[in-house]
Amino acid sequence: MFNFIGNQIIFYLTLGFLLFLPGRFFFLAIFGKSGKFSGVEKFVIYFGLSIISVDFIMLFLGRLHLLLTRVSVIAGVLIFSLAGYVIFRLRQKKKPAEIHEQKNFSFSSRQSVLIILIIFLSIFIRAGYLKNTILPATTDLGHHMYWSKVIAMSGKIPDYSQRNIVQVNGTYTLSGPQNISDFIIGEHLIFAAAGLITGLSFTSYFPITILFIVDVMSLLTLFILALRLFEDHSQGKNIAIIALLLIGPLFALTPPQAKYVGGGVVGNIIGDLLIPLIFYFFFRALKEKDARQLFVMLFLSMGIFYTHHLSGFVFLLSLVVIIPIILLMHAKELGAFLKNWKKIIFSPLIISFVVFAVFFVAVVYTPSYLRNDAVTTVVGNANKSDHVGLTFTQFKFTVGESRDILGIAGILFFLLFASRIYKKKEYQFALLFGWIFIVALVTIKPEWVLINLPSGRFGNYGSYPLAIIGAFGLVQLVSFAKNKKEKHKFFLNKKFFLPAGIFALAFVVISGFYDNAQNSSSTASADASIQQTVQTLQAAQFLSQKIKPADNIVFDHIYVASDSWIKLFFMRGYNFPLYRANLDRYTNGVDKQETCTLDMISDPNSANGQKCFNNLGVDYVLVDQKMDSSQFDKSNNFWKIYSNGEIVIYYRPASDKTNEQ
Amino acid sequence: MSNKKIIFATIIILFLSSIFLDYRETLQENPNYQKNWWSASFDDPSGESIAFAIDNHSSAGNFHWEVSLDKKNLISGDVNVANGNRKDIPLNISELGGGKIAVTVTANGNNKEELDKTLVK
Known part of the structure; x- marks a missing residue:
């Protein structure tokens, strides 16, 4: 028992050190003590930035041929954090702290209680499922932890290769090392760092506990994204709270939630944290025309490509849809719009990032899938039965039926408000539409875009945008039923509307919890x-x-x-x-x-x-x-x-x- | 203020849940905790020795073992192995001829595991 308590203290101190400290000082270096971010936002951002920062720190150490040990990793994180602090102090001398007023991030007592209750349920349901799967057992996690253990044991960045059975002159033999493209370094470094510092066994609780924490933080990431996307909407906070409900306690076990945590689907879990966070900074960069937001977005985007190429692919393809829509919104003043962005893109901060990224990819570490030319394997017609696409019905159940129905309602409202969205240049709709459009397209009709990837895994990415779009759809349905002229009267008969509203909410909640029950396993x-x-x-x-x-x-x-x-x-x-x-x-x-x-x-x-x-x-x-x-x-x-x-x-x-x- | 409450509540709930899960895992990985299995194994898997061991993680305590050569009983014995314990059975039968040597271990009279080696003399 004392051994367990001692290990727990070391483990959680290590997590605080790895998953909070570097992100906190990175943020400080970029934004200073800016009032542009609320407490919840910073809490989530520190976490996301820390994961990527630790990856890059370890890759740098590896490139310098320094052995990755407990001391070197701790020293690397401390030096990185110190550098962030020094940059912050130097910038503070030049420019005093900015004061910004928060307009969307203070919640009423009722809202706070509701948010905490949703978070509690989200965690409680996941923990209830994971109590039976916390023992390291699943195939994916076993593969990933092998590589994390390789890093911890060798102190080096691994060469992803294996020896396969081949036949030479009629004799079976083992080949020389052959490249493996399935693994990406960012899936393993954070576990290797935690293993090195804590000394805990890789066949213990710590890998799944880290994934569990990442998964919960991804819910909050979606929450802060929804808050920002709808900060100008009169019901913005309610949309964000409903989005949290749709992604948190409802459909809490089905992939990509607790089942992916227990299953050790490391890349997707980290990807589902990073994608909303990247979109968060992307949206703010667009809206606020702020090079610093763009810088962090680019940093995180680079991080996602060092962590999980499928998640990076989702983000990149979404941009292919989002950017043309945004350009279309600015069609009338395209020249001025592009000129403005040219200034931002060619700012010293962004140029320095590009230099850093090129240097990193070329000199420090090139992701294995680029070295192996594995990108070509995801382009083309399906070569496996699970790559041929899902039917719409399968997609609906992949993302959660009620979430899907609300999402469709939300998209219909997008279309209904298309003229207003276009005139007011409401980027959030372009972002959400591009995100879900790409996920649905690649999942249902991969042959149209010649994408050869597991359709079910791709479909799982849909639950995140659909939670926000569905929340918007639900709020809009209620608003739509109201008579705009007489504020408290409804288009529909109030006697009908109230039970109908309760029925709709009950459908959403029951459907989500029914799904949870279906995915639970018996204790026996x-x-x-x-x-x-x-x-x-x-x-x-x-x-x-x-x-x-x-x-x-x-x-x-x-x-x-x-x-x-x-x-x-x-x-x-x-x-x-x-x-x-x-x-x-x-x-x-x-x-x-x-x-x-x-x-x-x-x-x-x-x-x-x-x-x-x-x-x-x-x-x-x-x-x-x-x-x-x-x-x-x-x-x-x-x-x-x-x-x-x-x-x-x-x-x-x-x-x-x-x-x- | 509401932000601090949300962050604080999230950290506390997440922290307590994680500790609960971690504790569950330490129980689950314990081969004795709420488990019911045992194993028999040769001490020297690749050699000719037939010394073997019983590793007990079950409620059964009494084990009976028999060694046979080509299905002919050579020697047998009983041994008590408490839950969580391991017992070595250091057999040394040097004058055995060739054939299939089987070690049969029975727990509490019903649950059986067999080991064997085919020796060539």
Whole structure:
């Protein structure tokens, strides 16, 4: 217990240090003690800026060939923060602090209570789900934590590569390191930093706790974005509060919320924090014509491309729609508009950012997907069944049915007010429309834009813009029903309107909570899977203590629970141990170009299975006892050396160890 | 002021929830806490020794083991292993001939795990 308390103190101090301090001083350097931001805004912005700042600090340290250790990471963050403070003091001497009045960020007592209640429910429901999934078990998180552990153990920025099984002159062998484009450095650095400083195990609570905090902060990011977008709207605060309701407690478990947290979908979780934050600064830069806001927007945009290319892609494609709409809004005075922006873009701050970005990409660290030319793999027709697009109905359930219906209402109001939006140059509608349009287009009709990405994952991005558009739609529906001439009368009969309003709200809330209930897991099934995970990890630990450097292992991914975590016990390469993948991956023509891993488990006594064992020097096999033990039990080629009721491990004594990993 | 209340409430709720989750995880990763499983394993997986160990994370305490050669019982014994404990069974049968040596471990008379090695002499 004392050990737990001690670890907790160190862990939360570390989180404060990593996820607050660098962002706080970065913000201070750029904006000083500006009154342009409310407390909630700063709270959220510090967090987002910190994640990206820590990434860049660690990449710089790596480029300087300094080992990433507890001391160097702490020193890096402190020096960065100190530099931010020095810049702030120097700028303060030149220019006194600006005073700005807040017009949209003070809430009444009732509103405050409502916001806190929504936040409480949002966190409570997520925590209720995560209590059964906090044990590190999921495939994605296992893969990500392998790389974070590589960074922490080696002290270096990793080279994302693996050794694959290839056939040379009729003999199976392991290739040299081949690039992997699926991982991006920003998905791993923050966990590596936390692991280095706290010393906690990567197979502990800390990765999911960090994701949980990021997810909750993404809700607040959407909230501050909605507040800013509708700061001039008479119901702006109510729109933001309803948006918080639609993204927070409702549909709280379905992807991209708690299920992505528990599932360790790191890139999407961080992307869903960064996208609204980037749009926040984008909107303010547009509206306030402020180079500093643009600078932070660009900094965060660069950060998203170092963290998750899919999220970066969502943002970039959205801009392709948003910018033409904004230019159209200024069609009558386009010259003056562009001239004004030319001044901002060619300001010293933005030029210095461009220099920094070019230097960083060229000299410090080039994202792996650029080096591997992986961008071309996302362009073209779908090459996998889950890339072909969703139907509209599937999209509706992906983003949440009631949220989708309210969102459609909101978009209809956009169209209804199109003339006013155009005349008054209300950028927020261009931004929201571009954002949801791109998400819906790529999700439903990827072939129209030749985007080859997982449709479901792309569709999940829709829940964030739809929460704001849906909130706007709901507020507008209520306003629309009011008689404008006589303020307190309604177009519709009041006797009808009140129950109809209650019915609509009940539909939204019940639909959201019903979805939560559908996604909950029973305690009994959770307990069973927790035990299975522990049995897998214990078996892996046993094996890691027994194998010799020349030994090789194959395990099964299909039936073994939490199998992706097995490699964290060996740390001998991303593809060590070898594993049998889901069966469709051997036949889809894209993923697996060999069948050795399939044959060694499904048919170990076949000629090819035996050849694979011999050629690859595989000595140990780890499989599920119920599903895959019979083919080994009936053979004299394998010794059953470990059994725990769930996992069995076999040893094959006759391996030819000519291909060591 | 309302901003401070919101920030403060968020930090407190988030902090308490996170601590709760962290504590849950430490219980869940404990192989003994609310678990019911045990394992049998050879001490030397790749050698000819048939010394083995029982790792108990279940409510069963009494284990019976048998060693057989080509299904012919050679030696057997009983051992008590408390929950959370591990017991090594240091068998040393040097004069065994070739054949399939099986170690069968039974917990409380019903739950069974088997290990085996096929030795060539």
